[in-house]
Amino acid sequence: MSRFDHKVAVITGAGSGIGEALAKIIARDGGTVVLVGRTESKLENVANAIREEVGEGRAIVHRADVTKSEDIEALTSVLQERYGSVDVLVNNAGGSSNKTNIFEMSEDDWVKSQDVNLKSVFLVSKSIGQLMKNNDDQKDRAIVNVASLSGHKAGAHIPHYSAAKAAVMNFSRALAYELAPYQIRVNSVSPGFARTDLTSAGLTNDRFVKAIEKNTALSRVGTADEIANVIAFAASSEASYMTGSDLLVDGGWLLT
Numbered sequence: 436m437s438r439f440d441h442k443v444a445v446i447t448g449a450g451s452g453i454g455e456a457l458a459k460i461i462a463r464d465g466g467t468v469v470l471v472g473r474t475e476s477k478l479e480n481v482a483n484a485i486r487e488e489v490g491e492g493r494a495i496v497h498r499a500d501v502t503k504s505e506d507i508e509a510l511t512s513v514l515q516e517r518y519g520s521v522d523v524l525v526n527n528a529g530g531s532s533n534k535t536n537i538f539e540m541s542e543d544d545w546v547k548s549q550d551v552n553l554k555s556v557f558l559v560s561k562s563i564g565q566l567m568k569n570n571d572d573q574k575d576r577a578i579v580n581v582a583s584l585s586g587h588k589a590g591a592h593i594p595h596y597s598a599a600k601a602a603v604m605n606f607s608r609a610l611a612y613e614l615a616p617y618q619i620r621v622n623s624v625s626p627g628f629a630r631t632d633l634t635s636a637g638l639t640n641d642r643f644v645k646a647i648e649k650n651t652a653l654s655r656v657g658t659a660d661e662i663a664n665v666i667a668f669a670a671s672s673e674a675s676y677m678t679g680s681d682l683l684v685d686g687g688w689l690l691t
């Protein structure tokens with residue numbers, strides 16, 4: 436018996452990085468994964484690798500922009516029709532762009548960051564959470580929202596991202612409280628620096644890498660798998676008594 440046997444897991448931002456690593460872990464551990472993102476070719480590559488490894492039908496692709504409610508409603512309809520409900524939702528899509536200080540930040544940059552990092556978590560949790568809530572014969576269901584170290588300690592020149600990710604943590608607590616009567620657990624995971632598409636450009640800068648090594652107790656950048664393993668734990672029944680928590684996976688950055 437594996438951790439995700441007979442479970443359906445929806446993962447947003449599954450075409451690369453942490454979402455890709457997580458989809459592979461959940462599929463290897465018995466789950467069926469629904470890969471969500473905007474770029475179908477990336478999602479298909481991940482799905483094909485999973486199908487090859489664990490079998491056809493264990494990965495499906497759904498193209499959606501998580502900032503758009505019409506895309507999310509369409510996703511929820513597909514899930515309802517195909518599976519009836521879902522067991523695991525991971526709101527992982529997000530990211531940070533246009534680093535700048537507050538005084539030079541445009542309103543558009545601010546709004547875009549709130550949309551992709553925070554509004555998306557609200558929209559997807561509301562729509563798919565309702566589907567999960569309606570089907571209360573299932574036990575041990577979980578939502579995991581991906582926040583960030585930047586939500587704990589504001590990052591330099593990313594005030595929009597730091598604000599959104601801190602809000603993701605508190606939104607997760609509010610959602611945990613609302614969904615507890617239905618035995619749906621909600622937690623967040625806050626990654627520190629991990630090597631993914633999001634960070635690859637920055638990590639070509641030696642000074643930046645050295646600064647991370649210096650400021651991280653474990654003296655290195657993390658991997659997508661190291662973050663995904665913790666998300667998988669929070670999503671699995673190994674964490675059956677944990678709700679409303681944030682799991683910080685930062686290699687000890689906040690210790691230094």
Ligand SMILES: NC(=O)c1ccc[n+]([C@@H]2O[C@H](COP(=O)([O-])OP(=O)(O)OC[C@H]3O[C@@H](n4cnc5c(N)ncnc54)[C@H](OP(=O)(O)O)[C@@H]3O)[C@@H](O)[C@H]2O)c1
Nearest residue numbers: 448451452453473474500501528529530628629631632633
């Ligand atoms: N890597 C780190 O060091 C780090 C640290 C702290 C937090 N995080 C968080 O971890 C999560 C995953 O990031 P990652 O590092 O794995 O980066 P990544 O490889 O860039 O993955 C992010 C994924 O989200 C998808 N996405 C972005 N906007 C979307 C939208 N509007 N609708 C649907 N999908 C969207 C992207 O695919 P498309 O563009 O094709 O849609 C992409 O595959 C993010 O929430 C990020 O903020 C990462």
